[in-house]
Amino acid sequence: MSKYYLGIDLGGTEVKIAIVDGNGLIQEETSVANNKKLDHKKLIRKIIARVKALKYFQYVSGAGVGVAGDIDQVNGVVRFSPNLPLWKKVPLEKILKKHLSCPVVIDNDANVAALGAYFLDAKSKVNNLICVTLGTGVGGGIILDGKVYRGSTGSAGEIGHMPYDPEGLLCSCGSYGCIEKYIGASSLSEYAKNLIKAKGSKIITKLVNGSLNEVTPKVLAKAAEMGDVLAKTIWKEAGSKLGIVLAGVINLLNPEIIVISGGISNANNFLLKHIRDEIRKRAFKTSSSACKVIVSKYTHKLGVVGAALLAK
Amino acid sequence: MSKYYLGIDLGGTEVKIAIVDGNGLIQEETSVANNKKLDHKKLIRKIIARVKALKYFQYVSGAGVGVAGDIDQVNGVVRFSPNLPLWKKVPLEKILKKHLSCPVVIDNDANVAALGAYFLDAKSKVNNLICVTLGTGVGGGIILDGKVYRGSTGSAGEIGHMPYDPEGLLCSCGSYGCIEKYIGASSLSEYAKNLIKAKGSKIITKLVNGSLNEVTPKVLAKAAEMGDVLAKTIWKEAGSKLGIVLAGVINLLNPEIIVISGGISNANNFLLKHIRDEIRKRAFKTSSSACKVIVSKYTHKLGVVGAALLAK
Numbered sequence: 001m002s003k004y005y006l007g008i009d010l011g012g013t014e015v016k017i018a019i020v021d022g023n024g025l026i027q028e029e030t031s032v033a034n035n036k037k038l039d040h041k042k043l044i045r046k047i048i049a050r051v052k053a054l055k056y057f058q059y060v061s062g063a064g065v066g067v068a069g070d071i072d073q074v075n076g077v078v079r080f081s082p083n084l085p086l087w088k089k090v091p092l093e094k095i096l097k098k099h100l101s102c103p104v105v106i107d108n109d110a111n112v113a114a115l116g117a118y119f120l121d122a123k124s125k126v127n128n129l130i131c132v133t134l135g136t137g138v139g140g141g142i143i144l145d146g147k148v149y150r151g152s153t154g155s156a157g158e159i160g161h162m163p164y165d166p167e168g169l170l171c172s173c174g175s176y177g178c179i180e181k182y183i184g185a186s187s188l189s190e191y192a193k194n195l196i197k198a199k200g201s202k203i204i205t206k207l208v209n210g211s212l213n214e215v216t217p218k219v220l221a222k223a224a225e226m227g228d229v230l231a232k233t234i235w236k237e238a239g240s241k242l243g244i245v246l247a248g249v250i251n252l253l254n255p256e257i258i259v260i261s262g263g264i265s266n267a268n269n270f271l272l273k274h275i276r277d278e279i280r281k282r283a284f285k286t287s288s289s290a291c292k293v294i295v296s297k298y299t300h301k302l303g304v305v306g307a308a309l310l311a312k
Numbered sequence: 313m314s315k316y317y318l319g320i321d322l323g324g325t326e327v328k329i330a331i332v333d334g335n336g337l338i339q340e341e342t343s344v345a346n347n348k349k350l351d352h353k354k355l356i357r358k359i360i361a362r363v364k365a366l367k368y369f370q371y372v373s374g375a376g377v378g379v380a381g382d383i384d385q386v387n388g389v390v391r392f393s394p395n396l397p398l399w400k401k402v403p404l405e406k407i408l409k410k411h412l413s414c415p416v417v418i419d420n421d422a423n424v425a426a427l428g429a430y431f432l433d434a435k436s437k438v439n440n441l442i443c444v445t446l447g448t449g450v451g452g453g454i455i456l457d458g459k460v461y462r463g464s465t466g467s468a469g470e471i472g473h474m475p476y477d478p479e480g481l482l483c484s485c486g487s488y489g490c491i492e493k494y495i496g497a498s499s500l501s502e503y504a505k506n507l508i509k510a511k512g513s514k515i516i517t518k519l520v521n522g523s524l525n526e527v528t529p530k531v532l533a534k535a536a537e538m539g540d541v542l543a544k545t546i547w548k549e550a551g552s553k554l555g556i557v558l559a560g561v562i563n564l565l566n567p568e569i570i571v572i573s574g575g576i577s578n579a580n581n582f583l584l585k586h587i588r589d590e591i592r593k594r595a596f597k598t599s600s601s602a603c604k605v606i607v608s609k610y611t612h613k614l615g616v617v618g619a620a621l622l623a624k
Contacts, residue, residue, distance in 0.1 A: 126464075127464060128463065128464060140564070142564075142565075144456070144461075149456075149565075150566070151440065151565055151566020151567065151599070152438075152439060152440060152566050152567060152568040152599075152602050152603070153566060153598050153599060153602045154566070155563075155566045155596055155598050155599045155602075156564065156565055156566035156599075157564065157566075158563040158564060158596060158599075159563075159564060161560075161563045161596065162560035162563060162564060163475075163556055163557070163559070163560050163594075164478065165477075165478070166476065166477070166556045173596060174593075174594075175559065175593070175594040175595070176594070244475055244478045245475070247475070247487065248473070248474035248475050248560075249564065251467075251470040251471075251473045251474060252452070252454075252468065252469065252470060252471060252474055252561065252564070253454075253461075253463055253468055254462070254463020254464050254465055254466070254467045254468035254469075255463065255464060256464040281486075281487070282475075282486075282487040282488070283487070284467055284470060284473065284485060286465050286467050287463070287465060287467045287468075287470075290464050290465045290467075291464070
């Protein structure tokens with residue numbers, strides 16, 4: 001009998017649940033609605049009930065959970081999560097272990113996504129992989145020799161807080177000019193809004209019915225698809241900025257593959273080319289030639305599959 | 313009988329040779345003069361004669377060599393070295409193996425220095441270490457789990473070519489604003505020269521007898537020690553710039569220790585404080601608190617000891 005693993009991707013509006021095989025292929029999946037008002041006891045009760053109803057649950061030999069935020073991976077505690085505002089120091093690993101009667105491991109969403117990308121996008125065929133998740137913030141995960149690299153205190157992988165412009169914008173982390181401050185969804189939308197005010201864009205203005213506060217990366221991707229010059233420029237700039245930071249990461253870590261995932265990566269036609277161009281211009285030739293840069297084909301599954309394979 | 317290892321640090325003016333024990337303690341050492349006119353056959357002959365005359369040579373169970381430049385670590389070939397201009401694609405590993413009758417491994421000088429720092433400065437007591445070598449250029453080496461991390465094509469560790477200012481100075485690597493272009497010895501000297509011309513410094517001008525082309529990091533360190541304000545400012549700026557890049561490296565890799573080595577690190581009183589200050593201001597708190605930043609106490613031995621321990 002092959003081994004199966006349970007994955008739980010604890011998002012703010014939806015908890016994705018799946019049982020996968022050792023290669024990350026989903027055998028069975030489901031989900032549970034979440035909202036910010038649910039305390040951890042109620043939500044965990046719902047998750048456990050749903051998990052136990054899965055056909056493959058009886059074959060599960062371990063479970064993994066991915067959570068955004070500050071995770072104490074060693075002790076299995078969710079210290080704080082922006083998606084779960086009522087959760088404070090929840091010993092999630094211990095609680096789940098008791099109810100599921102199998103080993104449980106938890107980790108932050110970026111590490112889990114990187115592991116998902118390693119199994120799904122790279123088919124476990126690389127020695128080292130970097131995953132960049134583009135969402136409200138910019139996260140990162142590093143896989144070395146098939147395992148999540150966590151660093152000395154479990155804090156490694158914060159690509160979003162590498163400097164793009166050291167004299168630049170003040171970031172929420174307290175530093176200046178972190179790349180997240182330029183290409184994270186909220187920063188990018190804000191930047192776009194100001195640019196549209198200054199330069200005008202009929203297409204974007206129409207897409208949001210004149211309400212520029214509604215401009216999101218999704219709108220910008222749609223506008224670029226429709227041929228909007230300003231939207232294309234915004235994506236070009238975003239791709240170049242990320243490419244500059246990734247060129248430095250490539251010179252430092254010489255990875256085999258960089259996988260871009262997350263909501264913003266949907267604009268991949270407009271983003272990826274510029275990321276690659278900038279890397280080619282800036283990184284060492286040997287290292288950049290050896291490094292594939294792709295957009296994940298599995299953005300919406302990386303979390304739940306990566307979580308399951310944490311348990312492997 | 314304990315095991316002993318032979319280390320060879322192939323510099324442009326001097327080849328350092330040592331036999332060390334498994335902890336990196338030097339049992340016996342010597343050196344051979346080098347110059348740019350020596351072809352590889354002549355130099356290797358001199359090295360082998362000297363090595364064979366060492367008392368401990370009979371106990372050596374492996375040898376390692378560190379060389380600046382483009383090294384094919386897998387095949388043991390020195391493709392190109394700025395210190396050894398007559399060497400082109402020299403199969404150094406094969407040649408030495410034949411004459412020394414023991415396993416031989418070669419690597420670039422920055423990786424070898426990092427390994428030296430791991431054994432000597434960190435006493436093998438950390439899981440991950442980054443070594444930054446400040447010389448004419450800025451090199452870097454990464455040690456994970458006690459081993460050199462090389463990346464997918466052996467090119468990892470190029471900290472000197474991470475961006476400090478993406479819109480900044482054109483670097484010899486073809487990119488813009490690499491940190492090496494600001495704090496590498498030649499760049500720093502050039503920058504200082506122009507600053508002295510513009511702002512004046514009696515102390516520095518006197519130290520070089522009015523010949524500003526003679527300004528080197530050593531002179532700048534001396535001037536700072538003598539209280540020269542301009543020299544202190546130059547070190548402060550250099551430390552801050554390196555600190556900005558290292559803060560990003562800390563957010564990415566969450567290392568336990570960063571060891572600064574190389575010629576310029578001699579100005580450590582003036583440099584280290586500013587590196588640390590900038591890291592504290594910019595890196596994530598958990599990661600920066602967990603990361604010691606020190607200047608190596610063994611700068612001149614790191615290469616030869618690290619080379620020997622490559623063979624371990």
